[in-house]
Structure formats: C-alpha cells, structure tokens
Amino acid sequence: MMMKKKIIIFLLLFSMISFGEEFKGNYEEGYIEIDVNKKIKYSFFPIYMDYEMEEPYIGVMNLFALTMSRGMKIDREKKMIYGRMGERDYKFYYGDTKYITGEEDVYIRGTDLSRVFELKEYNWNTETYLMKIKTKFKTPYEIYLEQEKKLKELGAEGKEEIEEEDVYSQERKLFTPGVLRPRYTNYNLEEDEGTVSVRYDTHMLYGDFTTTGFIHPDAYLGYTALTYNEIIDEKSIIVGDVYMQTYEFLGSKRLTGLAVQEWNGVGDIEIGQTTIRGFAPFNSNVELYRNGSLYKFTRVGEDGSYIFENINIQNYNDIYTIKIYHFDGSIEIRQVSMMSGDKILKKGEVDYGLLIGTYREINGEEEGEKVDLEEKEVEGNIKIAYGLTNNLTIGAEYINDLTENREGQTIYNYPTELAGLNLYYTTGAVKYPTYFEFSEIYDIEYDTENRYNHIGKIRQRFGGNVLSLEGYMYSDFIAFLEGYENRYIVDWRGVINKHWGYNLKYDNLDKFGEVEEYGSTGIYRNKDNTTHELGVTYPFSEDYGKSRLYYNYSNSDIKIYDTSLNFILQINSDFQDFEDETDLKVALKTAENNKIKAGVFVKYNSENEYEAGLEVRYKVFNWLEVIGDLTHDDDETDYSVGVDVEKTIILEKPFTSNSNPSPSRSWMEGKVFMDDNNNDQFDEGEVLLEGVEVKVGRKKGVTGTDGVYFIDDISSYEVKDFEVNIETLDPMLEAANEKKYVKLYPATGGHMDIPVQQISVIMGNLEFRGAGVDGVKHFPIISQLYIQLKTLDGKTVMEQRVEPEGFYMLDKVLPGEYILEMDYRGEGRLNFEEKTKKLNVKLDKYGSYYEDYNFKVISYEKE
Template identity: 25%
Template sequence: MAGSLFPDRQDDYFENMITLQVGSYLQQEFVEVMSDYDGGIYLDIEGFLELTELTEYTQLSIDKDKITLLMAGSLFPDRQQRRIITELKMLNRIEVDGRLYIEKETIAELLPLKGVKWIAEKYTLKISPDFNLPLDNRVNAERRKRNIEADKNNQQAASKNDLFMKADRRMIDLGMLKLRYDINDFSNYFKKEETKGNLEMEYSSQLLYGDFNVRHNLYASGELQDISLKYPYLLKDKTVTLGDNYVTGNDILGYNGKIRGISVSNNDYSVKRSGRELTIRGAAPKNSMVEIYQNGKVVDYQTVEGKEYQFTLDMRSQKDAFKIKIYDRNGVLIEEESINVMSGHDFLSQGKWDYDFFYGQNTGGENLSWDDKKYGIAYGLTNNLTYSFNYYDTRNEDKLYRYAKHYAGYRFSTLAVPLVINFSYYDSLEDPSEGYITELETELFSQQFYYSYEQYSNRLAQDESKESYQEAEISGDYGRSDYFVRFSTKKYLNRIKQKYDTGLSYDISRKIRMDLDLGKTVTIDNNIRDNNIRDNNRSANYTGKIGFYANREDFTYSLDAGYNTSRDSKWQYTGKIRKRFGQHSKYSFNIDVDYNENDHFSLGISFEYKFNTFLKMDYNYSSGDREQKHRVGASYEQVINLKKPFTLNHARTPDQGYVEGAVFIDKNGNGKMERDEKPLAGVGVGIGQNKVRTNKAGLFYLSDVSPYRNNKLRYDYSGTMIDPTLSADDVKEIKLIPASGKKVAVGLVPLSLIMGSITLPSVERKIRKKFFSYAEIIVEKDGVYYRSIKPEYDGFYVVQDLQPGEYSLKINYLGSETVTLKKDVLEVVVSSGETGDFYEGMDFKVTDIKAKKLN
C-alpha cells in the first residue's frame, strides 16, 4: 500500500499475543495482534491471509474510500467467484507501519464469515469462515483417503456381523435344560385321587444351525406343549419357523392366533380386532408376569400359566397406544414391545415390499389337519399408496374359512389438512360372504377425526354379529388431558343399536391418571309378526364410569366406580392393589375388592414369596369360592447348562445364554491369557444388574444373558489395585444366540508412550509458527493407520496409550511449502511387559522449507 490512507495513532495501541482458531482445523498460538485499552483486538489482514494460505486464492486492493477482496470460486461449494467491496468507514481499523489492522468485530464486513467469537478466559479468537479454507480441503482429502482404506476392513467386518450370526451357529449343541415342578395346592397333595403336582421340561439348543425349543409336560398330562425350530433374520428381518408360531395380522377373521407348521414372519404376537374389541395373544415364559399398557398406564396383567398370554380389552379411542411388558418370575424386565392394532399394513415407501407366510395345523381348533394356510404380500406403489393381498384357508370348529383380503391405503399429501383412507375387502371363496371396511382419518388443529363404515353378509355377518356398522369419532388432547366423543350404529337381524360415548382422561401427575366415561345405548328391535304388523320396541341404557389408575415402581393401583342402568346393581365399585416382584424384592401380592349396592362384597388376595432364584411359594384367598377359599402352592425351577452341569446357573429360561472368561494382565497384548500372565481377582463383571466377580484365578461365569441383544458387558475395578499404565476396558459389547455361551478374554494391556520433538532449520519466525500449525504426526501400527496427533507450538509431541507392537511415525505437512526431512520415518518397537514404558528421543529434523512459487 503506497501512502497512508488512515490516521496514525500508534500511541493509543499496543502489541499483544492471542491464540487464533480459524475453521475446523487451523489453530496457532502466540499470534501477534494490536490491542487498545478498551479491549479491542486488531488483526493484520495481510498476515491473516498468509497464515490461512488465502493469499494464493485472493486479491486485496484499497482504492480511495473502498477496499476490494476478490476470492476464487474454488473456496466455495458453488464454485462461484466472489467480489466483496467494503466501504472503509464500515471498518474499525488502524494502520501500523504501513499494514492494515482490522478490529475483530468488523472483520466480518470484509470476509464472508459464519461468526466471530472471543473467548476471554482462554484469550482465544475463534473465526468461523463461510467458505472452505485450503487447509480444510486438504484435511478432508486426507480423511477421505483414510476412510477408503478403512472401508475394506469395515466391509469385511460388516459381512461377518450378520444378524443371523452364522459364525456362532452349530449343527448340534448340548444347550440348556429347564426343569420345573409345581404344586398347585398342598391340601390336595396327599389325596390319593389327586395328582402330585406338575413336572415340566423345557429344552433349548442349537440344532441344524437354528434355534430349537421344546416344552413338554412330563407329569401328569404328558402332553407336548410347544416345539419349534427357528431361523431368525435368515431372510433379512424375517424369522423362518418350523413348528409352533403365532399368526401375525390384525384381522376380523376368527383364527385363534397359533399355528404349528412352517411360517415366515417378523413378530411373535397376534391381534384380532373386531370393532372396538381387541384380543392380543403372544408368547412368554411360564410363571412370568405380563402387563399391558393402554395410553401409558397398566390396564391389565396376568401370570403366564403355560407359555401364552391373552388379553381382551376395549379401545377407548382411536388414539389409544398399547404396549406389552414381560417380567420374569424374579421381577426382571425381559421384553417390552409396542403393539400395532391398526388395520391393514403400515405404509411402505415406493418400491418396498413386505410379506408373511403360514402353513400348518391349528393347534387350538377341533380340526387338527395340516391344511391351514395364511399368506400375504404388501407393496408400496408410491410413498403414499400401499396395496396388500392376504389369503386365508383355515378351518376352525368345523367351519371352513377361505378368504381373500384386499387392502389399500392412501395418504393425501397435497391437501391443506392430512387425510388417510384405508379400504379393506374380504371375499369368501367358499360361500357368498363378503365384507367391506372403509376408514378415514384426518387431523385439524391437533384434533383427530375418524370415520369407519363396515358391511358384512352371510357367514361373515354371523361371525361378526353385525350386517353393517359405522362409527364417527373426534379426539384430541390439551396439556395433561385428552378426550373423545364418539357415535356408532350397528344393524343385525332387524335390530339397530346406537351408541353415544364420550370420555375424558386427565393425568393428575406423571404416575396417576383419571378416566371419566359416559355412554348411552339405544336399542331398536323391529319384529315382523304373522299379521305383518311391525312392532317397534325401543329401549335405552345409560352407563358411566370413573376410574383412577396409578403406577409407582413395582406397585399398581386402580379404583373404579361404574354405573349401568341395565344391571340389577346399578352401581358397582372395584379396587385393586398390586405389587409385582422387583429385581431386589422377594415378595409380590395382589388385592382385589368388589362391591355393589346390593351389598355383594368379594375379596381376593394372592401373595407370593421367593426364597431364592429357584424356589417360590404362593398363597391365594377368594371369598367367592365356597368350596376352597384358601390355597397354598409352591414351584421350583432350575435351568441347567448341559455343557457345565455343575456350574450354578441363574438363567430364567433355557433361551438365556452365558458369558465366561478371564480378567488378566495381557503383557504382550495378544488378547490371550498365557501361563506367565497374572490373573486379576475381585474384578466385577456384569450386564445391567446381573453381576459377578472374578475368582482367584481371574475367571468369571455370568449366566442369564439375553440373546439377540447388544448386551453391554461392564467391568468394575473398584477395590482392585491396578498399575496406572495398564489399560482398563470399561465395557464390551456381547451378542449371543439362544442357549449358547461366549468366551471373552479381558486383558489389561500395558500402555506406553513415545516422546520427541521436531526441529526446524533457520527460517523466518512466521514460517516457524505456521509450520507447527499445519503439521501433524501420522502414527501407523503394523503398517496400518493408527492415529494422528498435533505437535505443540514449540515442536514437542507425545503419543500416548500405545499397546505392544511395531509403530512408525512420519510428518504430514498440510501447508503449501515443500518440506524436507533428514529422516522421513521413525520406527519404534513397543515391548511387552506387566507395565508400560517411556520411549524418548524420537526426534524429527527438518532440513529445508521452501515456499511455494506463485505465478
């Protein structure tokens, strides 16, 4: 710049040093700036362009009262050149020794920036450019190169990490055996005509590379209860099952939900929905506790007697959300699943498809022939239009059901308000029966509107007990409360039933909910007599119910008062208190009280106590049972690992697996415990609350590990003296297949460090400072990229946490200058041992630095 365009007021300013951060990677300490006595920081604009290597990509010129900056298009994503013209009066600036300094807050007037931040406590100025720095481009290019090299290993790992877990499967394996003995009532145990309880066997193992499970009653019935061979994730997210499985779907057709044969599906529960009534069935371990949640609160629960649960309940509104939680006999949550109760399939993206297939025997029906079939396919024609086809060929109670079901769902995405239309058509291939279901859903101002129309004929009308049905509902929520208003009308056999319902729910707190429901039902019977005179008989019934529901940890409370004019006792009151088994509690109880205005009172009490993981006793009292008000029973169950039959096993079901291994000092870092390596005793090993400690030999055995989950195996070294140079892994991810185990070696590897420095030849100070801002040290282990580190501002560096192995170090300079080193690569061998070591004197010597010539 020839001549001074700015007043020289150097006496008002002084030299200062700050740390400058520009973009994602560039940081330089001790950058020379000018400061004023009001805290202002002024940057040398030409020095800034040199440091950021923007000199090659920019042209800066000052003409009279304007400053012009021309920036190359390669700095911007759109590759468009920028010309930025700024009036000098807009810049807070000074001139020192012919160089222009711009105050930090106004530098954004000259350069396109996302922001400028002054961090006073660190004395650091952070500048975020709205363009790509040359250093950013070089670093990103280096990372892309490393990622490409790493992708080869990642692809190999991904191919091995398949959900089917082929590498862990076996043709045949010993597996796990569960024995369970139940005494239902001790008072009948010594009676000659009574059985002496029940003895049940359940066995799980790997068989033919699948998950085999069989449950058989050994005494007293001797019946085969369940048998299956499953191949989960064999077909992407589908499970191929040979044996017992649950028919998926939420259809009106009356299949009982379970089939024995061959199936391809992706969930293990079934939902039957008829109007507002839901029947949900699924599988759970015997003696487990199953809870069903409706809108976040427990509405029903049951203890599984066999291996199935079934709930029948009414939907309050179309907004209802359902969830199943399953707890084992000791109160540990083992499964949680949301239940899809909507008709038809979910919408599929364009080109995506889904399917299921079932063939076999209806084990719950009277006809046990192997002739039941059900299959379906769904396809996303567009992102907003899904079509599905299902075929049913089943026999239940000597009734043949052979139906084709067509379903189409469409979302109107271009309307001002969302609108979804679902249409289902059932066509009987055995008789003239037909069924139509049309549903419309929309939302306006956060209020949901729902309308459905159903029409049935012949046998389908008999099964559904309706020839036509229509329903309209409005529902919504405001803060803690939600409501619904609904009208429905049903016609069947000359009878018309009209229902008017409204309900209000209010969350008193996070744990307490109140429901208030009011209803009116009008029934019209149209009977045609022999003299063809129509007799209209009209009746009305009014109902009301208020209920309070609460959940708190292991406790569930409910209190209901119901009114129904069609009952002799119009008012009826019920109350329930339940405590289920908790993970650290030994007892559970349930108290049910019923009372109505005819002074009918009933009381039910059940109490269970577990002495340990295996033995449990229960007591039941029922005031309404005149023959036997009191009952005392007991159950004992044990899961035996047939590979290690004498090892104490705390598994709840035979599907659960185990993890065993050793914790030791891995001197050579090879991951294997060898004779001369020291074991560590007293180290805690656990998954969640399931914990054990290593014995004197450093060994542990952890049972009751859930299959097909990413279990976090955590280590607790508290109370164990460990050398600070040893690496102590805190967590390891474990995934098992059912009834199997996995061995892990937890080696505490000695960690070493390498120290050294980088020396430069005699160069300008600004080049020296820039070098250490643009340099990084690449560390490779056994010829593979390991990590990169930044040297300090004076060239000193430390590479930490190095396990035994061969390492190479080299300098990667990301600046535009050409750098020559005396020795390009330094080789270091980190030796094994019980403690880590220090490797000093690993120094790089730069012999020459040449600046890039600009054309």
C-alpha cells in the same frame, strides 16, 4: 412528578447501554475451555482476558475456525465480518460491541458475542474458566460430524457401522446340550398336588428350539417351536407353535406347523382399540404399560401365551410397553409399535408371510364343549405384498381354517376359506398426511347370495389430531359370525397439549335391517407416569343399550422407601341404574422389586357383591419363592400358602452358578492373561490376572483367582459392547483382544480369552516454518490439525487434535507396525516436509516411550 420519574428511568436505562468502542484497559493473553453446542469442545482456546472485570474477549476468526466456517474475512475500516457459514451468507457489524483489535483477528467481549454470532445461549464461569455457548444454527463442524457418522454407518452398499471383524459371533450348531429350567408350582400346599413342568432351550438343527413340558399331574407339551431368525432378513422361519394373524374379523389362532413371519409381530390394531399377544415363560407375570403408566396385567398360561384385548387407544402416538417379570426377579421389557404405516412398502419391495399347520389342543386351554363342523387336517394362510411406489402397496391373502364362534358354553368351529386383495396408500411425509387401506375379500367356502366382504379405512392427520373413517360390508357368512351385516365408524381423537387429549367416536351397526347407533366421548391426562381417563359411552336409543360412565386412574410413580408401587382404580357405572350396575376395582401392587412382590385388590359392584384379596410372593432364595393368598367375599374367607421352585441349569456347566432368568438367555466366559509372547493365545507359564472386570453391554463379570470371568443373563441376537474395564488394570496394561462386540444366540455361551499386553506412548512436536508454534497466532490452523495413528492397511486406530503449542501424545499404543499421519481439515493448505512416518512399536514387558516423532510445516497456502 411523573415526568421526573420518566427522566430518571431513562437515565438509568441510558447508563446500562454499552456503546461500541475498542477496549483500552489492561488485558492479557490467556486460554479457556470452550464448549460449542455440546458437540465442539476445545481445552486451550486462546482469548484476551480483562482481569479487572474478569471478562474474556473472544477471537471471532478463531471461533469460526473452530466451527470449520470457511472464507470468513474482516473489514477493519467498516468494522464488518463477512463470509459464508455452511449454506448461509453472513455479515456481522462489530462496531457496536466492546472489542480488541488483534494482529489477524478481532476479539469481541463474550457478553457481546450474541450480537454477531447469533447465539441462543452464552455462559461464562470465572471459577472454572469454562465457556459454554449455543448457536441458533447448526455449525459446519456439526454437519461434518454428522456426515462422518453416516459414512461410518452406511458404506456404499448400506453396510452397518460395526465391522464384521470387530464382532465375536457364535457359530450355529447341529445340537448343543442347552439349558433346562425345571419348575414346581403349588399355590395351596394343603389341598393341591401342584404342577411339575420343565422348559428346555437349545440349539437344534442350526436353529433355536424351545419347549415347555408338563410332567405332573398330567403329561403333555405346552408351547413348542424351532425358530430360524437369520436365514431370511427380518423374517423368522418357525417350525412348531405360532399365531396366525389375518383379517381382524377372524381374530388370531395358534397352529402347530410351519411359518414364515415377522420377527416381532404382536399386535392387531383397529379404530380406538387393539389386541396385543405374545409368548413368555409359563406362570410369568406380564404387565402392559401405556405411556409409562400400568394399564393391564395378566399371568402366562400353560400354552406359554399372554393376551391383552380391547385396549383403548388414547391417540396414535401411544407408546405401549410389555414388562415380563421372570421367576428370579429380572424383568424383560418389550416395546410394541401400534402404527399402521408398516404395511406401506418401498417401491419394488416385496413382503410375504406363510403359515401351514394344524390345531393342537393344549391341556386345559379351552373352556366349554368344542364342536368341529368339518375336519381340517391342514389350516393356515399365505400373504404377499408389493410396493408399486413408495406410497402405494398392493397385497393378496389366502386363508383356509376353522373359525371359532361361541354360542353359550359351546364353541363351534366353522370351515372358512377366503381370498383377499388389499390396497394400502399414504401421502407420505406431508403437512397433513393421509393413510388409506382397502380390502376386497371373497368367500370361497359358502355359495351364498352375498360372498363379498368390503373393508375400507381412511386416516387423516391434522397436526396432533386424527380423523379416522372405517366401513365394513360383510358377506352372508362373515355377517353371521360377527352378528351384523354392515358397520360404519367415525373416530376423531387428538391432543390438546403435552399432557391432555380427547376422543370422539360414532359407531353404526346394521344388524340385518335393524340399525343400532352408539357414541362415545372421552378425555385423558398423562403426566409423570400418572393417567386419568374419563369417558362416556351411550346408545342413541334405549331400545338396545344403556349409557355408561367410566373413569380409570393409574399411577406408576409411587415410592415407599426403596419399593415402587403401581396403583389402579377403575369405575364403570350405568347412568340409569347406578345403584344396580356399578363396578369398582382397586389394585395396589409392587413393581420391579426383586425380593418381594405383593398386591392388594378390591372388587365391588352396586349389588353389594364384593371381593378383597392380598397376594404376597417372597423370594427366599433365587430358586425358591413362597406364595401367600388371602381372599374374602360375601360368603367366606379363603387363604392358601404355596411355593414356586424354579432353577436354570446350564447342562454343559451344571455346577456353575448362574442368574439366567430364562433358558433363552446367553452367557460369556474366558480367561484374562498376560500375553508375554504376543501370540494372542494363553501359553503355559503366562500369568492369569485376578480382579479384572469384563463387560458385555451392561452385564459385568470379575475374574477370580483362576483368571476366568463368567457373565450371564445376556440377551440374544443383539450386538453388545465388549470391553475390559481399564480401571481394574495397571495403567501400563491394555487388553489386546481385537473383538469390540459380541453377538450371542439363545441357550448357549460364548468363549473368548483376553490377552493383556504392556502399552507404549508416542510423542512429538510440530515445527512451523522453522520455528515453534504460536498458540494464539496459529490457532485457526492448529485447531483443525489432527495426528492419526493408522495400521499399515490404512485403518485409523486412534486420533486426536494437536495441542495449541504443537505438541501431541498418543498413549495406550499396543505393539505393532503403524503409520503416523498429519490430517489438516482447516481452510487453505498445509505443506509438510514429511506428512507420514512409519514406526514399529515393539513388545516390551515394561512399556516404552517413542519420542521425537516430529513434523515440520514448510508452507501454508491460503485459498
């Protein structure tokens, strides 16, 4: 019985095997649409169709021609196809496939293509006549496209792809009226007077000036700075408030003075933790996301700054995103890079930084008594680094400031003067890369027995796992500030799979002869904007600490109707004193809702102390928000109702309604009109067009009855696409503005009128050796033949493939003098009777058809 089953199964399999033979049934010529690797698309690809089975037979040589594979040949006796495809030699035996022998090609059944063409995927749709295939290799045509893209992006001297003449860019000015944003904030109308403040941004002295001034109840300046972002490549020159970032044991400090810094320096990174800081409008809500999940949130203070400290790094591939929620409901998103490799410079490259200033106290920013042990009128630091090789960088740094050290409620500022030598090395792009940095720092200020600080860090990557070693040996003064002389850290963290990861850490501190050792271990899971994080921190002795367990849960993918919600749960508990030392925090808050923001939180500890609260912020108008707070703890219940009123005023257009969430945003405006005399300028009597949509990036504006468009809330310094939506124009009209991009600066607007003209069509045919084109026979040639429309100086205006029957049509051609040119990119050489033709497309109020611009091929020479 078993033997019979085996025979039956064998016969079934045998009947399913397709033996190679030439197809003898009925078939006809036809055309299909083909898509190769989503990069090569052709609408009229010639095939033979077996209509009985509804299966196409594909010309292999035609497919090679479409992918620009050169030198492919057919050996009909041996049933071999061979040649060279890109950098690889290929030999295909088609004798075990179903095939049709053509005059100059072999047509192989589509389902058999994978046997000869190394396909990863084959898909044929009999209803749409669309074939999609994916190869296991990169085709020569794709390589060609990549090379063309690189040539456009980088010229001989690394020029950008976007040509300067295609970009509308504002001119820097000595002064502009700027943008004002007054604000009144009162969280408790029954008890408080509230705060009146104003933010002002403008162009000043050819730079960007911004300031926040507080008027009531006290008058003082908040964050204030004049910034120049484009004088020095990738650096900002800042006059005013700026953060000084230096060696991590000194932290960071805000000074008022002069600085030359990176455009976006926002983070200090250490083993296992980091700090992120930045500036945003006063009272903005700021959220920090790690790998898509909400991690922390805060509100911007009066000095215009926000800070997230002690961020636990899960692994060195973490993606951190800052979301700043502006008053009007718009969201500003910034991505923060945490990689340390940016300290490595290329060979011969120089990097530097400078900050000279003095500390300016902003009202109410410090808590507790402040004692300066020495007055310093000037503080700051200087950095310089040089790339000795592509893998080795040397640097030096000088710091002179007052360093904070808090003792109870008193902050002592100690005079500090240090000079450091830094060395950075990486093995580069190898299988298991190593990163190393070393700093030797000398204490100039204090003549103590030990004046040297030694810091060394090594980071070794093994696939998705990273081993880090850090060592700190401090001078007498820095040891006093930090509370220990020496510290050694061993850290191992990595990924288990796509969603799971882990970390292990050992920390050894020498506190002036008494050694304390700590350990931690943790595991995490990230998936679909949801994070679970579980870990334990523990001392190796009960003499100096207690073991604690932590669990953090975050879900940023909760939706109720049209509202997105963020949920955070944090538990921190002591093993030994679970009943006495356990903290629980729960928060649920709305996210990315322009009309209403609400949050619920609960805090509880095992000493039976708890607090619960509700905050609601409702946007009544785009300038008025009502705030409600309700809190309850062990003793009492408090509630308050307040308002937040804020409005952006463009001073040069005070009565124009705008939606700019911040004075630093820009706007664009202009007229759209029929340019009857082709002079690119609006003249009296020319028609202004209503209902035309204009786009700057993703922002849109529609012209009114006056033909004027106005687009606001445009980010500064970024080159944005500029276009007219052709669907809002008559089909025979085309916008004739030459600028395809715009680049705007903060707190100012650009102006560009858009002339609209009638368009024309150019058509023609190709004659092949005195006859018409055979779409099947001549496919390898026609598929690689392009018609180009160029300006007289050789710039390509438009380009398209010639259709299989030799016909072409170029539409939406604006008035002007052009050159028509045939460009053949296939194998061999095409000789034309006349390869280029000159024509003048004239201004016509109703558009014109330019026909019979035909080309003749007189010979074809194979290579």
